[in-house]
Amino acid sequence: MEEFLQQLINGLTIGNFYALLALGYTMVFGIIRLINFAHGDVYMVGSFLGLSILGLFGSLTSSGVGSFILAMIVSMFVTGLVGVLINRIAYVPLLNAPRLSIMISALAVSLLLQNLVMVFYGPSFKVYPHLSAGGAIFNSSVKISYTQVGMLLISIIFMIILQLFIKKTFLGRAMRAVSLDQDASQLMGINVRFIVAITFFIGSALASAAGVMMGGYYGQISFMMGFLMGIKAFTAAVLGGIGNIPGAVLGGFLLGILETLGAGYFSPAWKDVFAFVILILVLVFKPTGLLGEPQAEKL
Template identity: 55%
Template sequence: MSDFFQFIIEGLTTGSFYALVALGYTMVYGIIRLINFAHGDLFMVGAFIGWTGLMVLASAHLPLALALLIALVAAMTVTGALGLLIERLAYQPLLRAPRLSILITALGVSLALQNGVLLIYGAGFRTYPHVLSQAGFELHGVQITFAQIGIIVASLALMLALYFFVHHTFLGTAMRALAIDQDAARLMGIDVERLIQLTFLLGSVLAAVAGVMEGLYYTQINFFMGFVLGLRAFTAAVLGGIGNIPGAMAGGILIGLLEAFGAGYVSSQWTDVFVFGVLIGVLVIKPTGLFGERVVERM
């Protein structure tokens, strides 16, 4: 029984990363009906920017907490700006084009980001400093570290903050109106282009936070990490009901738990089979996801 609860803790930790990235997928899809396959690579870029910041600050002998904060803010800023640049240059000119055109562009942007990081940092793994302590406590045979608690709590706080923003602020209401009908929203005086940019900015910032946290937790990063995690986060968004923010949160956690139980009770070599098997099953049995896509409101 202790193994069961240990897998839950591990699944919640991993699922927190998936949920944060899945939110970017579901927000962009809810606004412009685009599956942004480059989003997972923004997660990877955020991890590398955070690593670079920590390496630079390590030589300055700054206090650890301050160095982490500066590196995180730098990752959020650079990745957010990159997300805005991608939306402006790659996606905005194609918003009125056929969906296939913008989808192919998203795949091209994904490859460009991967190869750009490959050229700058190389193909080898980069290692984050071991700054997260393994200290924690044992509860009925279950080992829980303070780092795991911090990651889960921080991710949950970010997800709840995003939910509150979308559902209880003026800009969030405008975003939900835009998700329903862009033309009607424009007639009501809503700045459609600015809100689309805001959506990309928020998604990119959340991806950067997830990238830095995963780098700190697992310590090793590489230029291809965003592709695999992006596919799993996309699966989480589809599982919860793509276009549905609470669904993306729940889907990320469920995929994390599925991965942890699959690796623990079967084999870690089969985790991708389990995860993408779920994707196929959801698309065949219930394409709208577990929460179902709302007809009136998609965000």
């Protein structure tokens, strides 16, 4: 039982990273029906920006936690702007083109981001300032660190703020309207391109938050880290029901728990395999996901 509880705690920690990334996938898909395959690399860029900001401004605060939070906030803003720029350059000109064209553009952006970071930071792993792992002990076998609790709380706060933004604000209502019918929304006076840009900003900022937290949790980052993480976050979005915000959160936590339990009870070498097996099973047996609904293809 103790081993199960420990794996559950670890799974929730990993799952909150997947959930933050999956939110970006599901928001963009809900607005413009695009699978943004560059989203994982936006997460990677955010992690490297956070590392640079920690190096530049870490001395401004007296505690490591304060430096970490400052780096996360600045990185989220800058990465959000990067997401808007990617949308404007790579996606907006192709919105009326065939879906294959915009998908190829997304893959090209992914490769571009990887190579830019590799050239600027180098190909080797970079050491991230590691947050303290001290924390509460439930008993002699089950432990949860303050780092895990703090990251989980930060992620939940972001998710609650996003849900309130979508449900309660004018921009949130506009986003929901655009997701239903772009033409009708434009006729009602909604600036569709601005709403799409806001969607990319929010999704990219959340990805950056996940990148900074992941760096602080594991203690190292690489320019290749975005690809696999992006695929897993996409799996989480599909699992929960892509286009559904609560579904993305649910899918992220479920994927983290299932992956961690599989690695703990079988073999860590099979950890990534579990994620892709889950993706295949969901696509075969319930392609709409746990909370998703069937949607007609817009021609």
